[in-house]
Amino acid sequence: MAAACHDCYRKCGKSAGGVDPNVLDKLEKGFAQLQTSNSKSLLKKYLTRPLFEELKNKKTSFGSTLLDCIQSGLANHDSGIGVYAPDADAYTVFSKLFDPIIEDYHLGFTKNDKHPPSDFGDVKTLGNVDPGGKFVISTRVRCGRSLEGYPFNPCLTEAQYKEMEKKVSTTLTELTGELKGRYYPLTGMTKKDQQQLIDDHFLFKEGDRFLQAANACRFWPTGRGIFHNDNKTFLVWCNEEDHLRIISMQQGGDLGAIYRRLIEGVQSIEKRMKFSRHPRLGFLTFCPTNLGTTIRASVHIQVPKLASNYKKLEEVAGRYNLQVRGTRGEHTEAEGGIYDISNKRRMGLTEYQAVKEMHDGILEIIKHESAA
Ligand SMILES: Nc1ncnc2c1ncn2[C@@H]1O[C@H](COP(=O)(O)OP(=O)(O)OP(=O)(O)O)[C@@H](O)[C@H]1O
Ligand SMILES: NC(=[NH2+])NCCC[C@H](N)C(=O)O
Incomplete structure (x- = not known):
């Protein structure tokens, strides 16, 4: 029996009952195209x-279908996930589908x-990864x-975006020190200010085709912003890929x-707002790559000898379980020989271990560079 739709989904047009024939048709076509593509995505690898x-006929209690889960990968064959x-x-x-992708x-x-x-661990043990x-x-x-x-982006109504932004911004303005x-x-932000924040690596980019295809940019820019x-x-991003992205960053290598x-x-925000945590998966996020600790610790680093190859x-x-990205983040190229290197996995280890993984790996990479 098909699951009944959650109230808000009726408002955003998702029907109760079986999977819509249009959805099944899109699924069939998209799946056939993916099969014959040379996509290296984990979606292609695991969706046999x-x-x-x-x-294909299943629905969540919120009315979401398999298409809602995979449409980004069907539209973007160059997806990693x-x-x-x-x-x-x-x-x-x-x-x-999610479990083998998460495991991989x-x-x-x-x-x-x-x-x-x-477990954030003993922070005193983490220092500067590049004191020189x-x-x-x-x-x-x-x-x-x-x-x-x-729920996550594709299921949020415009009213919910506004309500969430209000809650988040009000809470954040209570922070001190x-x-x-x-x-x-x-x-209301000018395009110039927005672009400057993006160029300085503080703000999320606009028009991410992976998120757009996942139906995650509805009502944009309503409810989105940065503290x-x-x-x-x-910094805190509001309602981009996740409800909140909490960020600490600065020049140099003082990871501690x-x-x-x-x-x-x-911890200050957690005292004021309640976040979704799953008994097995840890903190819940829109993308399975970000579950668990949800931690991505990165450096912008120049290692010209190593990077020559x-x-x-x-x-x-x-x-060292690290991932390399370009200078402007995921799906971008390195500019001026600057790479973004971060811990890859975020699940099955503590917050401290995730950050320590990046710390230790970067020390090794610097050793390789110095010896090259
Ligand atoms: N160590 C760093 N120093 C300065 N900027 C950084 C650093 N790491 C990432 N950034 C910047 O953060 C922004 C967001 O990057 P990106 O989207 O790749 O990662 P993310 O915010 O961790 O989220 P996701 O992994 O979901 O994409 C980009 O502008 C990127 O250049
Ligand atoms: N920001 C993220 N969630 N990154 C991981 C996946 C991004 C994109 N969906 C892909 O498969 O390549």
Whole structure:
């Protein structure tokens, strides 16, 4: 029997009952195209024909279908992953697709594993990854959070976006000390200011085709915005990919200081708002790559000798469970030889271990560069 639709989904047009024939048609066509493509996505790797048949008629309690989960990967064959969870229930209803993708991306977190409790660890043990200031340009640690009681982007109504932005901005303006700052809604921000914030690596980009195809940019720019302190070392994104992205960053390699600020920020916000946490998956996020700790700790780094052979740089980074991105983040190229290197996995380890993984790996990469 088809699950009944959640109230708000009727408002956003999702029907109760079986999967719509139009949706099934799109699924069939998109699946056939993906099969014959040379896509390297985890979606293509794990969505076999028998699994497709098993999942194509399922719906979550929010009315979301398999198409809602995979449409980004169907539209973008160059996706690395290709799936998003339109709502928290999708991780359960479509678990036969999400579980192997999670296991692959998070380097062995199996469907029988349980994400450990949150533990930020002993921050005193983390220092500067590049005390000589020769390699690391800047360091950033971010995490994602979802507000309890709200689904993810594709299922949010315009009214919910506005309500969430109000809650988030009001809460953030209560922060004090180093975290004290202001919320800047995207609505009304000049294009020049927006572009400057993007160019300076503080703000999310606009028009991400992976998110757009996932139906995650509806009502844009309503409900989206950025909070930051005066120094722009503590920032919170509202309603881009996740409800909240909490970020600590600064020039240089002082990971310890940056991580301490992140913890202080997260804990101050957690005192004031309730976030969705799953008993097995940890903190819940829209993309399965961001579950668990949700932590991505990165450096912007110049390692010209290693990077003269990009394949080699990726291979060395991979040895330490690190991922290499371009200067403007995911799906971008390196500019001026600056790479973004971060911990890849976020599940099956604590927050401290995720950050430590980046810390230790970067020390090794610097060793390789110095010896090259
Ligand atoms: N160490 C860093 N120093 C300065 N800027 C950084 C650093 N790491 C990431 N950034 C910037 O953060 C912005 C967002 O990057 P990106 O979208 O790749 O990652 P993210 O915010 O962690 O989220 P996601 O992994 O979901 O894409 C980009 O402008 C990127 O250049
Ligand atoms: N921001 C993210 N969630 N990144 C991970 C995946 C991004 C995109 N959907 C892909 O598959 O390539």
